[in-house]
Amino acid sequence: MQIFEIHFNPKKETGTVFDTFCYEPESPFEKNLGNLYIISQLAHVLPPNSQLLEKLSQIIKNEYYSKSQRNPESSLKESLKKANEFLSKETQNGNVSWMGNLDMAILSIKNSLLNFTRVGSIEVYLQRGEELIDISSNLEFQNMEPYPLKVFGSIASGKLALEDKIISFTKEPSQLLLKDNLILELAGISDQKSLNQFLKEKKEAFSSINGACLFLIATKDSFFKNALTAKEPLKYFPLRFPIPKIALPPKNVSLIIILLVFVLTGFLIFRMETSKETKIAKENIELARSKKVLAESFLILKNRDKAVSLLQEALEIINPYPEKPEVLNLKNSIEATLKTLTESKE
Numbered sequence: 001m002q003i004f005e006i007h008f009n010p011k012k013e014t015g016t017v018f019d020t021f022c023y024e025p026e027s028p029f030e031k032n033l034g035n036l037y038i039i040s041q042l043a044h045v046l047p048p049n050s051q052l053l054e055k056l057s058q059i060i061k062n063e064y065y066s067k068s069q070r071n072p073e074s075s076l077k078e079s080l081k082k083a084n085e086f087l088s089k090e091t092q093n094g095n096v097s098w099m100g101n102l103d104m105a106i107l108s109i110k111n112s113l114l115n116f117t118r119v120g121s122i123e124v125y126l127q128r129g130e131e132l133i134d135i136s137s138n139l140e141f142q143n144m145e146p147y148p149l150k151v152f153g154s155i156a157s158g159k160l161a162l163e164d165k166i167i168s169f170t171k172e173p174s175q176l177l178l179k180d181n182l183i184l185e186l187a188g189i190s191d192q193k194s195l196n197q198f199l200k201e202k203k204e205a206f207s208s209i210n211g212a213c214l215f216l217i218a219t220k221d222s223f224f225k226n227a228l229t230a231k232e233p234l235k236y237f238p239l240r241f242p243i244p245k246i247a248l249p250p251k252n253v254s255l256i257i258i259l260l261v262f263v264l265t266g267f268l269i270f271r272m273e274t275s276k277e278t279k280i281a282k283e284n285i286e287l288a289r290s291k292k293v294l295a296e297s298f299l300i301l302k303n304r305d306k307a308v309s310l311l312q313e314a315l316e317i318i319n320p321y322p323e324k325p326e327v328l329n330l331k332n333s334i335e336a337t338l339k340t341l342t343e344s345k346e
Contacts, residue, residue: 001035001109004195004215008173008206016043017050018170018212021057029068033075034110036064039122039214041170043101052090052098059086060106072110073157079106080117080152081296105136105168105214106152112160112218119152123174127165127187136168154286154293164218170211177213180205190217281321285330288314292334304341311338 005020018041025031038060040053063082064075090098103120116136118124124136135156160166165187169177177183182202189195195215199206295310311334321327 002191002217002219003037004192004213004217006173006195006199006213006215008209008211008213010210012210014210015045016041016210017045017053018042018210019053019057020212020214021054021061023061023065025065030065032068032110033065033070033072034108034113036061037107037109037214037216038104039168039170039212040102040104041120041122041211042098042103044097045101046097048095049098052102053104056083056086056104059083064108072108072113073115073155076106076108076115076117076155080155083152084293084296103170104152107166107168107216109160109216113157114160114166115155115157117152117155121171121174122168124166124168125183125187127167128161128163132184132187152293154290160218162218162220166216166218167213168215169213172209172211173213174211176205176209186213186215189215284317285321285327288317288330288334291317292330292337295337308338308341311341 003022005022007018007020010018018039020040021036021038023036023038025033025035038057040057042049042053045052059082060079063079067075067078070078087098103118103122105116105118105122105124107114107116107124109115116124118136122136123134126133126135135158167183167186177186182205185198189198291310291314295307295314314334315331315338318327318331
């Protein structure tokens with residue numbers, strides 16, 4: 001894995017602090033969990049919060065590597081719980097200036113498996129071949145509750161391919177890179193030398209912004225011994241890929257073409273309907289998960305009634321999808337929590 005941490009004008013007085021953190025396993029036991037990467041920003045900083053990003057990142061890192069028998073996704077989930085608990089305590093102690101001002105993306109990579117989450121305006125892009133897509137857009141839910149409860153929630157997962165590039169940036173670099181299509185030039189970079197040249201050529205444009213960019217390239221090392229080939233789509237991140245060419249025999253070409261048109265038309269209609277239903281199901285399942293996370297946050301704040309209401313809403317959302325294994329696990333977890341809350345009230 002090649003890692004580039006780019007900090008644009010960190011000494012510029014803007015009232016905003018930002019940082020990137022890259023953690024690697026420190027013992028043989030921690031290797032099971034892979035690497036952890038964090039990019040973060042805090043706007044309108046007051047003196048008590050000058051070290052908030054570092055504290056929060058350290059809490060996430062400590063919990064992530066605390067139990068090597070867990071898989072990376074479970075470790076990331078537990079890390080987010082710890083982060084939410086920390087921020088809730090800060091709020092209860094009167095530290096509320098970070099609310100609405102915190103942006104952070106957390107990525108874990110083990111072999112070719114990527115798990116990540118984000119909060120705020122941090123964006124995460126994946127570049128594979130000639131495709132460049134925003135893989136963080138589906139992590140934003142419009143119906144989430146306001147801070148302090150809208151902190152860390154949903155996790156996205158997928159498999160990386162060799163030479164994949166992950167580009168994550170804070171707000172100001174995002175605006176510049178996307179506005180002038182500089183992100184396409186950045187995505188074409190493959191080593192430190194070309195990166196230095198790119199930054200040198202765009203020095204004037206970058207001189208006016210303040211923020212960070214985390215740039216990761218999947219290289220052929222021990223972390224990617226089981227990686228996908230570059231032609232394979234990610235399991236969860238939708239990538240477009242070319243339709244394979246079909247060699248037709250010279251005889252009866254017209255008949256074969258007509259047959260193929262009928263077959264492909266029927267297949268595409270079925271695929272579009274299935275894809276639409278699958279997409280809606282995934283969105284609803286993720287929404288239910290987010291409500292469950294919010295409910296846990298309300299329990300931390302000792303608002304039992306709101307937590308129960310959110311859990312009941314989550315159950316209603318996933319009831320139409322009983323055949324999905326992930327729904328069954330989520331449903332059992334929600335029902336167990338509701339039962340505990342009901343019994344404790346009695």
